[in-house]
Amino acid sequence: xxxxxxxxxxxxxxxxxxxxxxxxxxxxxxxxxxxxxxxxxxxxxxxxxxxxxxxxxxxxxxxxxxxxxxxxxxxxxxxxxxxxxxxxxxxxxxxxxxxxxxxxxxxxxxxxxxxxxxxxxxxxxxxxxxxxxxxxxxxxxxxxxxxxxxxxxxxxxxxxxxxxxxxxxxxxxxxxxxxxxxxxxxxxxxxxxxxxxxxxxxxxxxxxxxxxxxxxxxxxxxxxxxxxxxxxxxxxxxxxxxxxxxxxxxxxxxxxxxxxxxxxxxxxxxxxxxxxxxxxxxxxxxxxxxxxxxxxxxxxxxxxxxxxxxxxxxxxxxxxxxxxxxxxxxxxxxxxxxxxxxxxxxxxxxxxxxxxxxxxxxxxxxxxxxxxxxxxxxxxxxxxxxxxxxxxxxxxxxxxxxxxxxxxxxxxxxxxxxxxxxxxxxxxxxxxxxxxxxxxxxxxxxxxxxxxxxxxxxxxxxxxxxxxxxxxxxxxxxxxxxxxxxxxxxxxxxxxxxxxxxxxxxxxxxxxxxxxxxxxxxxxxxxxxxxxxxxxxxxxxxxxxxxxxxxxxxxxxxxxxxxxxxxxxxxxxxxxxxxxxxxxxxxxxxxxxxxxxxxxxxxxxxxxxxxxxxxxxxxxxxxxxxxxxxxxxxxxxxxxxxxxxxxxxxxxxxxxxxxxxxxxxxxxxxxxxxxxxxxxxxxxxxxxxxxxxxxxxxxxxxxxxxxxxxxxxxxxxxxxxxxxxxxxxxxxxxxxxxxxxxxxxxxxxxxxxxxxxxxxxxxxxxxxxxxxxxxxxxxxxxxxxxxxxxxxxxxxxxxxxxxxxxxxxxxxxxxxxxxxxxxxxxxxxxxxxxxxxxxxxxxxxxxxxxxxxxxxxxxxxxxxxxxxxxxxxxxxxxxxxxxxxxxxxxxxxxxxxxxxxxxxxxxxxxxxx
Numbered sequence: 001x002x003x004x005x006x007x008x009x010x011x012x013x014x015x016x017x018x019x020x021x022x023x024x025x026x027x028x029x030x031x032x033x034x035x036x037x038x039x040x041x042x043x044x045x046x047x048x049x050x051x052x053x054x055x056x057x058x059x060x061x062x063x064x065x066x067x068x069x070x071x072x073x074x075x076x077x078x079x080x081x082x083x084x085x086x087x088x089x090x091x092x093x094x095x096x097x098x099x100x101x102x103x104x105x106x107x108x109x110x111x112x113x114x115x116x117x118x119x120x121x122x123x124x125x126x127x128x129x130x131x132x133x134x135x136x137x138x139x140x141x142x143x144x145x146x147x148x149x150x151x152x153x154x155x156x157x158x159x160x161x162x163x164x165x166x167x168x169x170x171x172x173x174x175x176x177x178x179x180x181x182x183x184x185x186x187x188x189x190x191x192x193x194x195x196x197x198x199x200x201x202x203x204x205x206x207x208x209x210x211x212x213x214x215x216x217x218x219x220x221x222x223x224x225x226x227x228x229x230x231x232x233x234x235x236x237x238x239x240x241x242x243x244x245x246x247x248x249x250x251x252x253x254x255x256x257x258x259x260x261x262x263x264x265x266x267x268x269x270x271x272x273x274x275x276x277x278x279x280x281x282x283x284x285x286x287x288x289x290x291x292x293x294x295x296x297x298x299x300x301x302x303x304x305x306x307x308x309x310x311x312x313x314x315x316x317x318x319x320x321x322x323x324x325x326x327x328x329x330x331x332x333x334x335x336x337x338x339x340x341x342x343x344x345x346x347x348x349x350x351x352x353x354x355x356x357x358x359x360x361x362x363x364x365x366x367x368x369x370x371x372x373x374x375x376x377x378x379x380x381x382x383x384x385x386x387x388x389x390x391x392x393x394x395x396x397x398x399x400x401x402x403x404x405x406x407x408x409x410x411x412x413x414x415x416x417x418x419x420x421x422x423x424x425x426x427x428x429x430x431x432x433x434x435x436x437x438x439x440x441x442x443x444x445x446x447x448x449x450x451x452x453x454x455x456x457x458x459x460x461x462x463x464x465x466x467x468x469x470x471x472x473x474x475x476x477x478x479x480x481x482x483x484x485x486x487x488x489x490x491x492x493x494x495x496x497x498x499x500x501x502x503x504x505x506x507x508x509x510x511x512x513x514x515x516x517x518x519x520x521x522x523x524x525x526x527x528x529x530x531x532x533x534x535x536x537x538x539x540x541x542x543x544x545x546x547x548x549x550x551x552x553x554x555x556x557x558x559x560x561x562x563x564x565x566x567x568x569x570x571x572x573x574x575x576x577x578x579x580x581x582x583x584x585x586x587x588x589x590x591x592x593x594x595x596x597x598x599x600x601x602x603x604x605x606x607x608x609x610x611x612x613x614x615x616x617x618x619x620x621x622x623x624x625x626x627x628x629x630x631x632x633x634x635x636x637x638x639x640x641x642x643x644x645x646x647x648x649x650x651x652x653x654x655x656x657x658x659x660x661x662x663x664x665x666x667x668x669x670x671x672x673x674x675x676x677x678x679x680x681x682x683x684x685x686x687x688x689x690x691x692x693x694x695x696x697x698x699x700x701x702x703x704x705x706x707x708x709x710x711x712x713x714x715x716x717x718x719x720x721x722x723x724x725x726x727x728x729x730x731x732x733x734x735x736x737x738x739x740x741x742x743x744x745x746x747x748x749x750x751x752x753x754x755x756x757x758x759x760x761x762x763x764x765x766x767x768x769x770x771x772x773x774x775x776x777x778x779x780x781x782x783x784x785x786x787x788x789x790x791x792x793x794x795x796x797x798x799x800x801x802x803x804x805x806x807x808x809x810x811x812x813x814x815x816x817x818x819x820x821x822x823x824x825x826x827x828x829x830x831x832x833x834x835x836x837x838x839x840x841x842x843x844x845x846x847x848x849x850x851x852x853x854x855x856x857x858x859x860x861x862x863x864x865x866x867x868x869x870x871x872x873x874x875x876x877x878x879x880x881x882x883x884x885x886x887x888x889x890x891x892x893x894x895x896x897x898x899x900x901x902x903x904x905x906x907x908x909x910x911x912x913x
Contacts, residue, residue, distance in 0.1 A: 006044040008453050014042040015141040025114045026082035036069050043151035057096040067096050072104035078111045086111040086118040145450050152208030170295045173287040180280040190271040196435050200266050206293035216288035227276035235273045242267035263460035297436040298376040326377045329594050332573035332607050333544045334488050349396050356389050360414030361486045367472040368493035369422030372433025376440050382415045383444035421466040421481045430467045437465040473508040473526045477534045489531050489543035496523035518559035525560050544596035549577040552630045554813025558637040561628035568599040571626040573607040579615045629810045633906035638811045640824040646832035651788040651823035654781035658747035660727030662720045665699040678714035689784040692760050695861030703744040752777050757790040762818045770805045771862040797847025801886040806901040831908035846882035853878040
């Protein structure tokens with residue numbers, strides 16, 4: 001009895017016999033049903049089990065008709081006499097679909113006149129040249145894979161929108177089942193085990209692991225409609241699936257005996273029998289009607305992980321890690337090199353065999369594997385490359401497609417699931433990772449069978465990916481997979497910032513970093529430290545992680561890259577900041593980088609990927625070397641300085657009120673204060689962060705030169721000062737309490753004499769220039785900004801240049817994706833060359849030109865002036881003039897790109913320190 005789909009060599013042999021039998025037939029009514037019964041048999045399918053003949057149907061125009069062949073959810077077929085127009089026949093079939101229930105809508109339309117087949121894929125993506133194909137009957141053995149879906153072989157376009165949509169729908173079906181199990185009071189762990197087993201059975205029903213729809217047949221024919229015995233029957237079935245065929249108990253249901261032995265630990269654990277209702281049984285049957293063979297294990301795994309969260313279930317399909325993003329890492333880490341080696345040896349059997357052996361030596365570890373996305377995609381891509389090698393070896397040897405069930409040595413699979421290992425903190429995603437690897441392994445074996453006619457036996461499962469449940473920062477990775485030059489470490493560890501780490505996570509970081517621990521490091525960098533320790537005794541090592549972009553910005557850079565460089569690690573490739581879609585529903589997209597590290601491997605250059613927009617496509621440029629700030633340049637670490645490196649004024653925070661709001665005058669209060677002649681004397685414009693960027697009005701009482709008698713003359717002002725005194729006196733900080741002695745003064749006062757520069761701490765990453773302003777001493781800046789004395793406008797000219805924002809982007813920190821100014825790390829480290837008075841004067845004049853251009857539109861705020869989409873031409877021209885002068889002083893040609901400025905500034909910095 002058939003327990004799995006026929007091999008392709010058997011299908012092609014059957015197809016040849018079918019062609020011989022039916023060549024020359026021409027009459028529709030006489031032989032149509034026999035024709036289709038035997039065509040299904042070519043693929044090992046019993047027609048009566050899946051399809052109906054002469055199914056009554058209503059046409060789109062309301063008329064009645066009969067569908068020649070109808071397989072709900074799979075295909076509709078119209079058979080015509082020889083010579084009839086097959087397009088007309090197809091149109092006839094399509095008219096019936098308007099009244100077919102959605103759950104039964106077929107994917108394929110087949111028409112035939114005994115001499116020619118016409119196949120239309122209704123779900124083919126736009127532009128797919130295989131959406132409609134025609135071929136003659138005698139070509140059926142060659143074109144047999146066109147109808148592979150009949151036997152359970154799936155046509156897959158990895159990463160396609162179609163496959164993603166299927167995966168989302170599949171996860172929603174599993175979520176429905178989980179909700180029912182949860183509502184019945186079933187234990188959470190046992191519900192998880194049941195879902196995984198059900199997933200395997202659903203996938204097997206549609207992908208050829210056993211007879212098509214055998215699981216569905218079992219549910220429909222062996223369980224009561226009220227669902228009362230469904231839990232017990234499924235438990236019994238799962239026990240059968242875990243027992244070798246020759247050891248099954250006498251008296252086992254004959255339908256159960258048609259299921260093969262699975263093994264692989266999927267059905268091994270004993271769990272309680274779940275309770276089912278009629279509604280739960282119907283949901284399971286609805287899931288059976290879905291085509292599970294079309295899912296992407298990588299995408300589905302991410303979504304399946306979320307079904308246990310009520311909040312995440314509501315947003316299934318909105319967020320998952322795209323395969324495109326995973327390929328950004330595994331491509332430059334190992335896949336691109338392997339593909340290039342394949343192309344280089346395309347005509348060499350020895351070269352291809354050597355590459356094949358290399359694939360078998362490689363090992364992969366994802367120490368934060370989650371539901372296994374990276375392992376799944378890496379395994380799938382390497383199996384696809386291996387299949388290319390096997391096909392090419394057959395071509396070079398002059399062999400035909402393999403028809404023997406015994407593989408030749410050249411055709412043995414070297415890329416094995418057991419070569420892929422992972423570490424995951426939680427049991428549930430680790431379980432998903434294991435089962436998803438089984439699924440993708442079966443899909444790759446199906447592809448192999450299709451291309452070369454043979455593949456490894458599918459069942460019983462004899463190996464699996466090695467997924468360990470535990471804390472990756474406490475485990476010795478060598479206990480998972482021993483380190484060697486053949487191991488590649490990769491993944492997407494968790495991002496947890498300096499202020500959000502738990503006490504346990506902080507302890508993890510201190511343990512793994514040891515003497516190199518720095519509190520500014522994100523939790524994700526613990527995986528870098530572990531990778532460094534893992535390869536410590538190896539002459540060669542490679543790893544790459546997706547991380548928050550903060551690791552390559554600001555203060556954490558020396559703390560992370562210093563120890564790595566000390567141990568001999570360099571950067572062979574990197575993706576600069578881009579937006580990464582999170583795997584988990586409900587999780588926001590974050591701004592990430594990908595950094596690859598290697599040691600013991602001579603670099604002949606490096607690969608740097610940049611993005612014009614954070615959600616755009618990467619643009620690759622070959623570079624000589626990549627530094628820790630992910631730009632081309634020497635390996636230099638920029639540390640904080642207490643004084644400027646260049647001829648620049650010191651930058652400090654603005655004035656801090658610490659007043660409970662009593663010294664601040666909001667716009668709604670301004671008229672009342674201005675009407676008080678005494679209080680009005682002390683009113684000053686007050687600029688915080690929002691006021692600076694958006695030009696909003698706000699004021700403060702500046703009582704530095706207060707005449708004490710004026711407090712008695714102004715009830716309003718006296719009440720404000722009294723409010724400050726009470727606020728400070730109530731503080732639990734002693735320093736603030738002491739300030740209650742001088743309640744009329746700001747807590748921290750840095751008033752400027754003459755003109756000064758006011759610098760926002762945070763600005764949008766989309767700004768082409770850093771939007772600072774110049775004020776007179778009559779304007780008071782809050783401590784939400786930085787200030788610097790700037791009588792002549794030189795500091796303003798410097799910060800307004802493209803060179804400055806290039807330096808800021810490279811060495812400064814960030815808040816989310818916004819740029820964050822630092823006086824000690826950005827301003828004080830800016831490596832301007834020493835300037836003559838003449839050169840300084842040119843910059844000052846160009847900076848004045850920027851202010852003049854702004855003055856043409858005094859009604860505009862800095863945010864409006866520097867909107868990158870609508871920047872005023874006069875202002876853009878003034879900045880261009882400033883840049884020409886600054887770039888020239890730096891030794892750059894006119895029109896230099898930002899990366900050129902960054903490289904040059906890093907060279908200047910290296911020379912100065």
